[in-house]
């Protein structure tokens with residue numbers, strides 16, 4: 001039964017009116033139009049981000065067997081029935097000229113299938129992290145998008161956040177000397193009863209979901225791929241909650257130039273998330289590092305102490321990432337976080353799981 005009430009509809013209509021009055025697409029510039037695939041937590045944020053964009057808009061939905069969710073977003077964003085698809089008739093999107101790209105906010109093991117189907121339908125793809133559950137799957141996604149001549153971008157939102165870009169610029173420009181080491185972590189408490197704890201859907205535990213953040217930041221800032229790994233996994237909490245995925249992991253890696261990094265992630269502790277970059281002449285500590293707003297870094301540089309906090313308000317990171325794909329399509333340039341970036345994280349995570357004695361997927 002559709003439980004979507006009249007009261008909700010009135011509330012959402014007001015939201016839709018407000019959202020529609022925000023963007024100011026130039027007269028000669030049409031909005032870049034996304035269909036959201038999967039209407040869960042992250043797609044909800046992504047759609048809000050598009051409503052705040054001056055370049056992007058959500059014009060389609062792909063949803064399962066929960067009609068109240070599709071009804072809610074249809075009302076919020078003024079999406080016609082003709083642009084609401086199910087997982088079964090998703091391929092019909094090929095014939096929808098009002099959709100330029102898809103945003104994939106599905107469980108990890110579904111990313112490859114929906115990326116490949118979208119590419120075959122001629123739509124550009126913005127896919128959530130982790131890109132897939134194995135590097136082999138990532139390669140099939142890259143190949144499919146290349147063959148279809150569509151852009152493939154992985155949603156590493158921190159790459160588009162000006163405060164993270166500033167950290168990277170400082171680290172790479174020698175403000176803390178030569179980069180020697182990284183230490184990072186992302187830990188949170190996850191309750192039972194969600195796809196993240198089911199290996200068939202997630203491909204792995206806290207590393208795939210949370211540890212990927214420090215791992216990706218380390219690879220991005222080091223500008224090198226790790227070639228050796230050590231790791232330990234542990235599941236301290238008894239019972240069925242962690243029957244198929246790891247609760248906690250600690251890993252370390254080394255790059256060809258000799259940069260060392262260590263990081264950890266957990267689903268079983270009260271949260272914290274950070275990254276410290278150690279250089280020969282200083283250090284930068286980003287904490288909180290991976291949140292949707294309030295990212296802060298502090299430390300010592302060659303020229304003295306530094307302490308900066310992002311003033312961006314959620315969901316600004318998502319708006320910037322959506323706008324980036326729109327720009328890449330308009331200018332025919334490669335996204336900063338193309339499929340290759342997601343592939344390299346999967347290669348590294350496979351190395352980490354192997355070192356821990358727990359093969360991926």
Ligand code: NAD
Pocket residue numbers: 038039040041042043064104105106107108128129130155157195201209
């Ligand atoms: P969610 O559980 O809130 O939403 C998942 C969506 O997929 C739901 O709409 C659900 O109905 C749909 N779905 C379709 N088939 C399903 C199935 N077999 N089992 C479960 N759900 C199914 O999850 P989420 O937190 O939105 O995560 C989705 C993706 O986004 C994941 O890949 C996750 O890693 C990623 N994510 C990214 C960020 C970020 O900051 N970039 C944050 C959270 C999640």
